Amino acid sequence: MNKLAIFASGSGSNAEHIVKYFAERKGDVIVPIIISNKEDAFVHERAKKMGIPSFTCSKKEFEEGDGVLNLLRSYEIDRIILAGFLLKVPENLLKAFPDKIINIHPALLPKFGGKGMYGAHVHEAVAAAKEKVSGITIHYVNEKYDEGKIIFQASCEILPTDTANDIAAKVHALEYEHFPRVIEQTLLG
Numbered sequence: 264m265n266k267l268a269i270f271a272s273g274s275g276s277n278a279e280h281i282v283k284y285f286a287e288r289k290g291d292v293i294v295p296i297i298i299s300n301k302e303d304a305f306v307h308e309r310a311k312k313m314g315i316p317s318f319t320c321s322k323k324e325f326e327e328g329d330g331v332l333n334l335l336r337s338y339e340i341d342r343i344i345l346a347g348f349l350l351k352v353p354e355n356l357l358k359a360f361p362d363k364i365i366n367i368h369p370a371l372l373p374k375f376g377g378k379g380m381y382g383a384h385v386h387e388a389v390a391a392a393k394e395k396v397s398g399i400t401i402h403y404v405n406e407k408y409d410e411g412k413i414i415f416q417a418s419c420e421i422l423p424t425d426t427a428n429d430i431a432a433k434v435h436a437l438e439y440e441h442f443p444r445v446i447e448q449t450l451l452g
Contacts, residue, residue, distance in 0.1 A: 265292045265450050268340040270348035271299055273382075275306025277346035277367065277438055282313055284443035292450060296338045300325065300350050326353050335359075344446060345404065349381055352404050362412075364404040365449065367442050369434045371416055372400040376409030386427040386434065397421050397430055399437045401445045415445045 267285075269278045278297055285292040297310040297317040310317035320331050332355055335343070343356070345366040352364055368376060370385045375397075380388065389397045398418035403411040417440070419433040 266339055266341050267292065267294045267344050267446070268335055268338065268342070269294055269297045269344045269346050271297065271304065271306040271346045272301055272349040273304055273306065273347045275299075275304065275309040275346070276435075277442060278306055279309045279313065280439050281344060281346060281443045281446065282315065285447075288447075292447065296334070296340065298331070298334070300348070322350055325350055329355060332356060332359055342446075342450070343404075346442070347382070351378075351408060354406065357404070357406060362403050365414065365446060366402055366404050366409075366411070367438055368400045368402065368409050369397075369431070369438070370400065371396065371398045371418060372402065372409050372413065376400075378408050380409070383427060383431065386430040389421065389430055390425065390427045393423070394421050397434055399434060399441065401442060414449060415441065417441050 269281060271278045282294045285294065294315060297306060297315055299306050299317065299319050300322055302319045307317045318334060324330050343360055343364040370376065370389060375385050375388050396418045398416060400413055401415040402413045405411040417437045419437055421430055
């Protein structure tokens with residue numbers, strides 16, 4: 264049995280999509296826990312509706328001590344999936360889960376990555392740069408923002424008339440289409 268912990272900071276739509284993807288397959292992958300760094304994140308409501316325990320851990324709790332690591336161990340977590348999680352993963356988690364923490368970034372790395380490049384900020388930067396394509400990058404997490412080994416990328420065309428919101432919608436569709444499947448592929452080998 265592969266047990267995934269999902270970390271999310273916002274609404275949790277990707278988290279919900281991942282949970283439903285694996286539930287429909289009735290295989291050996293489950294999500295027994297969702298963790299957020301924000302008490303008011305909507306991901307907690309989604310988790311509650313899906314019957315999954317969710318926890319809030321402050322930035323300080325992530326950075327100091329082993330509270331988060333102990334929580335993950337208590338659920339016998341095998342891998343961590345970052346689905347819109349905005350904190351940098353601390354060293355103790357990187358050491359405990361080497362090449363077992365996966366993130367999705369809403370652009371084609373290495374472009375538009377790094378500290379502060381998340382969500383709407385990325386789409387606004389892509390629009391301002393008048394890029395012709397954008398997309399998603401699924402990658403392993405290391406000690407630097409958005410610099411871990413790339414697992415998968417998918418792209419979408421950006422029209423000259425596309426706004427940051429238009430780009431976000433196209434990128435979000437790619438996230439839904441590919442993220443759960445790519446996670447599943449990493450589990451298979």
